[in-house]
Amino acid sequence: MLTGKRAFEGKSQLSVASAILDKEPEPLNKTQPLTPPALERIVSKCLSKDPEERWQSARDLASELRWIREGGTVQPAVTPAVAPRKRRELLLVAGLAVTSLLAIVFAVLFWRAATSPARPIVAEITPPPNTRFSFVGPSSGVPAVAPDGHALSFCALDEAGKSKLWVHTLDSGTAHSLAGTEGAGSPFWSPDSRSLGFFAEGALKTIDSSGGPAFTVAPVPLEGQGSWGRDGTILFTCYDRAGFCRVAASGGNPAQVLTVDTSKTVGWAGPTFLPDGRHFLFWAGFGDPAFQGTYFASLDGKEKRLLVQDTAGPAFASGFLLDIRAGALMAQSLDPIRGQLNGDPLPVVRSVGTGFNSALFDTSQNGILVYEPSNLSAKRLLWFDRAGKNLSAVSEAGDYYDLRLSPDGRKLAVNAGYPPGGTNSEIWVDEFARSVHMRLTIDPDTDHGIPVWSPDGTRIAFGALQGKARRGIYLKAANGAGGEELILPVEDSTMQVWPTSWSRDGGFILYTHGNISLSTADIWVLPIAGDRKPRLFIKAPGPAYDGQFSPNGRWVAYSSRESGRDEVYVAPFNAKTLGPVEATSAGGGKWLISANGGTVPRWRGDGKEIFFLSPSSHLMAVPVAENGNSLEVGPAQVLFRASVMNASFAPYDVASDGTKFIINSQGEYNNPLTLLVNWTALLKKK
Numbered sequence: 001m002l003t004g005k006r007a008f009e010g011k012s013q014l015s016v017a018s019a020i021l022d023k024e025p026e027p028l029n030k031t032q033p034l035t036p037p038a039l040e041r042i043v044s045k046c047l048s049k050d051p052e053e054r055w056q057s058a059r060d061l062a063s064e065l066r067w068i069r070e071g072g073t074v075q076p077a078v079t080p081a082v083a084p085r086k087r088r089e090l091l092l093v094a095g096l097a098v099t100s101l102l103a104i105v106f107a108v109l110f111w112r113a114a115t116s117p118a119r120p121i122v123a124e125i126t127p128p129p130n131t132r133f134s135f136v137g138p139s140s141g142v143p144a145v146a147p148d149g150h151a152l153s154f155c156a157l158d159e160a161g162k163s164k165l166w167v168h169t170l171d172s173g174t175a176h177s178l179a180g181t182e183g184a185g186s187p188f189w190s191p192d193s194r195s196l197g198f199f200a201e202g203a204l205k206t207i208d209s210s211g212g213p214a215f216t217v218a219p220v221p222l223e224g225q226g227s228w229g230r231d232g233t234i235l236f237t238c239y240d241r242a243g244f245c246r247v248a249a250s251g252g253n254p255a256q257v258l259t260v261d262t263s264k265t266v267g268w269a270g271p272t273f274l275p276d277g278r279h280f281l282f283w284a285g286f287g288d289p290a291f292q293g294t295y296f297a298s299l300d301g302k303e304k305r306l307l308v309q310d311t312a313g314p315a316f317a318s319g320f321l322l323d324i325r326a327g328a329l330m331a332q333s334l335d336p337i338r339g340q341l342n343g344d345p346l347p348v349v350r351s352v353g354t355g356f357n358s359a360l361f362d363t364s365q366n367g368i369l370v371y372e373p374s375n376l377s378a379k380r381l382l383w384f385d386r387a388g389k390n391l392s393a394v395s396e397a398g399d400y401y402d403l404r405l406s407p408d409g410r411k412l413a414v415n416a417g418y419p420p421g422g423t424n425s426e427i428w429v430d431e432f433a434r435s436v437h438m439r440l441t442i443d444p445d446t447d448h449g450i451p452v453w454s455p456d457g458t459r460i461a462f463g464a465l466q467g468k469a470r471r472g473i474y475l476k477a478a479n480g481a482g483g484e485e486l487i488l489p490v491e492d493s494t495m496q497v498w499p500t501s502w503s504r505d506g507g508f509i510l511y512t513h514g515n516i517s518l519s520t521a522d523i524w525v526l527p528i529a530g531d532r533k534p535r536l537f538i539k540a541p542g543p544a545y546d547g548q549f550s551p552n553g554r555w556v557a558y559s560s561r562e563s564g565r566d567e568v569y570v571a572p573f574n575a576k577t578l579g580p581v582e583a584t585s586a587g588g589g590k591w592l593i594s595a596n597g598g599t600v601p602r603w604r605g606d607g608k609e610i611f612f613l614s615p616s617s618h619l620m621a622v623p624v625a626e627n628g629n630s631l632e633v634g635p636a637q638v639l640f641r642a643s644v645m646n647a648s649f650a651p652y653d654v655a656s657d658g659t660k661f662i663i664n665s666q667g668e669y670n671n672p673l674t675l676l677v678n679w680t681a682l683l684k685k686k
Helices: 013-022 037-046 058-069 084-114 679-685
Strands: 121-125 151-157 163-169 175-177 185-189 195-200 203-208 215-219 226-228 233-238 243-248 255-259 265-273 279-287 293-298 304-309 312-317 320-325 328-335 340-349 361-363 368-371 380-385 390-393 400-405 411-417 425-431 436-439 446-453 459-467 472-477 485-489 496-502 508-514 522-527 535-538 544-549 555-560 567-572 599-603 609-613 618-627 630-633 637-641 652-654 660-665 673-677
Touching: 037 058, 151 185, 151 673, 163 195, 185 226, 195 226, 215 243, 226 265, 233 265, 243 265, 265 312, 279 312, 304 320, 312 361, 320 340, 320 361, 340 368, 340 679, 400 446, 400 652, 400 660, 411 446, 425 459, 446 496, 459 496, 472 496, 508 544, 535 544, 535 555, 544 599, 555 599, 567 609, 567 630, 599 652
Parallel strands: 425 446, 496 544, 522 544
Antiparallel strands: 121 673, 151 163, 163 175, 185 195, 195 203, 203 215, 226 233, 233 243, 243 255, 265 279, 279 293, 293 304, 312 320, 320 328, 328 340, 361 368, 368 673, 380 390, 380 660, 400 411, 411 425, 425 436, 446 459, 459 472, 472 485, 496 508, 508 522, 522 535, 544 555, 555 567, 599 609, 609 618, 618 630, 618 637, 652 660
């Protein structure tokens, strides 16, 4: 109004946004020499980069403008070069500007007083027809809201279990899929809300949200999460490099930005750019609890500090840090430049779902929040027959993870979040005949996971994965008597170990050593008797894990990513040499069991069938038969699609006769997403 031009100019929205962040507007007196100094001071204060330096209320600003209009300022001396007529015109313009600004301020004050405060609006978003949401596991991701709030993107699986990106336009309520995004996961938006980034086929890609060809930005071996900065930089989790990397959206070679200390945390996720484009938020966890939570960091690597412990998320919008604390979505005022929290955290939503390394929510910059309600109540331990018929429930709904049947099939060992929704788990034992649910471990400060029964059913081995107790493999009596015996401590703090199988003769425990996310996992053998010296058994080009002894102890089924995707293999086992034996030339030393991806192998009690989960969560069965030192593998049979809890290492087990399966069943994610408009209005009620 005073100068006849914008304070910040640019050739595009991105360049204007950059000018707002980094440049100062031209002083008023350069274009309007007769501008009252007090008025220039007011405008300068309104445009301050620091929110604390601006006017704190419209009423204060109105008072200053009124003072100028009433003559409370000294006019600058007029140079002879300025004609009287010109001086009168400039004074008139300045006076009209002050009056107009004052009118605007009073209009704002009147509007605030005359209208009701913005009310939160709640709606639901259902998955497209013949699809289901995919928020946990491979080819999944947190629902992503466009920065301008006009649309939502998510991953959905079709009836064949294939993933694709969808865009749901909020104003029309319609959704369309994006061709060329098959197998996509972890979508995120560009700053102008026109394009999407995602991970698929071992690469980071982008695509226009209205459709078109996908563009490969850079190879990324392991799917992660990303954030798209205003200057065209994409920041993403690079699990193969143990940290975060940056790359230009136009393509190029990723550069390391930050390295995570894997001796303290073995999981990290959720890079989120802050408005200045130089700082970001991320989450780290699954290690020492003292280092788990939401972090504030800078692209130049000079800043990295923990903001809040024991969280999941995070995101930044409307001046608030949003993250999950004790299962609830909380908002706390955050200075995004200094990385300083202000005030107390306030609850936004009492219960929000979480996935592996993620919290199932996202928000725009204009007050739109989308989230998946907590799915804890959806986890059930259910029996199914080979046709997928639900036979019965084992226990009440709970926060379950890994489970194993006892050798006689009469009991179940399972680790469950304690308290529900927390970061740690305890081991429980269920006795089916008496409907007894007994807590085996009692240490809420340690994460206990992946229970494995001894062949006689009297003891249970399990891993201490994080927390105060020393990491390693422990033994405890299955009836709860006595203490816990540490049989294999972790010497390298950057690694983890957990048991996966106990040989039927009682002599050996198979365990995974390393970190699957970092592609460093190997399969080792721990003799129970004698010197208990561990021996390396399977080391593959990719991570090898979840070794399972056959009933006769001659074979080990396991998962490996050596081909670029997870597949199920079988290798021979020789107890005398504690390593793979030479197979026939036809076998080649190992046998591929799955044909198109697979994980979580399990043997039938007689060793004549191997079960596993396909990438689309179908339970598969493969007949196998011994032929001397070789193995004959039959064609795979699809049994049924299992709604398994993907964020676990042992989400199901099979009865000895292979006729039924107990599954940690996850909700179908066909429950609607919750859309919350004007979520900040909820904070004013607190």
